[in-house]
Amino acid sequence: MQSFNGVKGETQVHDISPIRAKSGTNQEGTSAHNRRVMIEALRLNGALSRADLARATQLTKQAVSNIVEDLERDGLVVALDAVRKGRGQPFTPYRLVPEGAFAIGLQIDRHLTRVVVVDLVGNVVARAEASLPFDQPSEGVEIILGLVARVRHELAGISAQSERRLVGLGVAMPGPFGLKNPDNKWMMPAWQQFPLLETLAAGTGLNVGLQNDAAACATAERIVGAAHGIDHAVCLYVGYGIAAGLILNGELYSGGNGNAGEIGMALLSPAGPGSTPLEHRASLASLYQHLGLNPADANLYEKLAALAVAADPKVMGWIEDAASDLRWSVHLIETIFDPQTVILTSGAPEPLARRLLQAMHPLLPSIADRPGRRLPRLQLGTTDPWAIAVGAAAEPISRAFDPRFSAILKAG
């Protein structure tokens, strides 16, 4: 018997280091998973009868009946009118109750913060924004807590229960996080050093989670956008910086340290003077610089929209250059991830985003160019500037209600 490498399966009796193992599970995990599966099925299919749910999830009618009854008692689903269709007893479809759960989403951007409240199905039920001091997080947090209190108050008006149904607060801000040299203008260094999550958790009493802005965009696309029900999608987000949100196997992928998809810092060639980070070329920051605009300008959005509609030559020039890099980025993403589709999202006004999308065509050949494709290789996602805040809010909802491996396991 021989091993192909030096690393044999030698038996070491007892290690000093902590034991590495995944958690086990029990009936609670089973039940939690099945509840989540029901919710996801209703989210993806609109409304389903118990019999439909049983067929779709491979559970017995009886199990489904019990779970649906539970969910109904918890106010997460509601029965619609019975439907007669063909032979047999009429069926009673169930659908999700939007007011069954809420989450708060917080986007922290360079000069601006947005807060939204999103319900179980992804509708925005309250929103608020304010400008933010770029380098004064302690002041900024006060502003944020004020906005959160405001939307919470608004939420309280919706129903008496709604406060009880808040599942968490999701934060989205530019990454990457936790690096050595945070004196990088893309990363909002002052905010990264500040104990943001702890302060927000203490100030709101909610569970707080963090993602980068591209991840939030992908999360938003998955809950209410182009990635709805798609298990392998990459969301290319062109904002002030540029990054990719990765939906792999139906879940957001964050990497070993939460920085997966931060392609803004990717160098564009192996070496030498042409070796520029992607962020310096294909990002709105580069566009602002190209146009000599001040990123803090309050009318920036409208100005850009007007220039894009008018096909301003300087804008078109930037588009052409950026499109070249982005076209190649899509090629690389397709080659590396083999996704079902790539979604282009942007903080830019829609006319600009559309022109950018057009300029990226024709796409470079890649393995994505395969026979029998159904989804487009590249499609436009949302260009709503609130999308990141929505995605931030979608994360706690997804954590609470979507089927996922970790939800089955004990503890953690």
Add this chain to the structure above:
Amino acid sequence: MQSFNGVKGETQVHDISPIRAKSGTNQEGTSAHNRRVMIEALRLNGALSRADLARATQLTKQAVSNIVEDLERDGLVVALDAVRKGRGQPFTPYRLVPEGAFAIGLQIDRHLTRVVVVDLVGNVVARAEASLPFDQPSEGVEIILGLVARVRHELAGISAQSERRLVGLGVAMPGPFGLKNPDNKWMMPAWQQFPLLETLAAGTGLNVGLQNDAAACATAERIVGAAHGIDHAVCLYVGYGIAAGLILNGELYSGGNGNAGEIGMALLSPAGPGSTPLEHRASLASLYQHLGLNPADANLYEKLAALAVAADPKVMGWIEDAASDLRWSVHLIETIFDPQTVILTSGAPEPLARRLLQAMHPLLPSIADRPGRRLPRLQLGTTDPWAIAVGAAAEPISRAFDPRFSAILKAG
């Protein structure tokens, strides 16, 4: 109430399209998962007592006891001598029984095929190889079935039970799979068109699965190599072609169509004449061409080893060029995936691989260059030419015994 995009959560009562949903689960799923967790814990930690297992998996002592008893009866684990350590009753460590399961791994390469039998802990217990006609799969399959029969016969000599304990046959061959134009010399077009898996399944009576060679390499690294117990690792495989095997969240990631990681076809710049596929520059095929060697040469391996040891100038020149591209590839991989480590593996002789690894240093700066790192950014994996076959065999073992989401769910 408003939604940030056109895509509202409108309730459609009953769709014609099939209902999309994940499977539910039940106690069988629970139990299957817990068994797998035990096996993984023993694989990662060598030998553990029931009490250790209970602590590590968060299950109760009693549950662990029952499962261990089951596993012991099934011949998958065995008790070692009791150990006295500190106060309390001595504990009885358990370890995996290598002969508890076997799988056959098959590598199909351009001019060669290798077959191995691997046991539960990753030891190679039988091996065989033969040369293969590049473009005659129907003949080739006969040769392969002959080799498989041979190793199975050898396996039968190990124990009476061993044939019953064969969990499957894993195939590894160059990808990508299922593209439009399979008249590409890297992809072995004749083999891709041939109904290989069906023929092998019929000819062996075993479950058959397929991966590309880089994925197999990553699977091998995970079971017995540098990625053992690491949940986020990318395995960069430099063989005749080049590709990456992706271990994400502790599982191999294959993408939407099974072609994730096939970076050989990645273009090295956005456009223009410099836009070459990576495969044309950083692969052994390019080295053979650079040296004027015939890839089918039987002594290729020894020749390359000798040239590398002697620091042949032509080889060193290729190494320098390839290292530049690979250094950049590592940079991109780190930026995109944020893995805990990148593993360089190769079908090249070890001296050549070592020189290549050295030439890749210093690495380009990236987000992987973070404070508090424990693992090296880049490390050398196996250079054993049998590694791909081992990885091919490891896949069915992993499928049968490793904890994974899909193993909990009902049905297939």
Add this chain to the structure above:
DNA sequence: TAATTAAGTCAAGCGAATTGACTTAATGGT
């Protein structure tokens, strides 16, 4: 020698899905 610590077993309990028979309420064929 007695107290303490820890591994591991025993037996009853419990939660959640399964099973199979049953009820309800439609449609479609004669």
Add this chain to the structure above:
DNA sequence: ACCATTAAGTCAATTCGCTTGACTTAATTA
């Protein structure tokens, strides 16, 4: 108009696998 058929959904008993809490065993330490 009637009855067989089809399908949704319920009822009650069962089963399966983890949990609970008390108990046993066997070592170390004071």
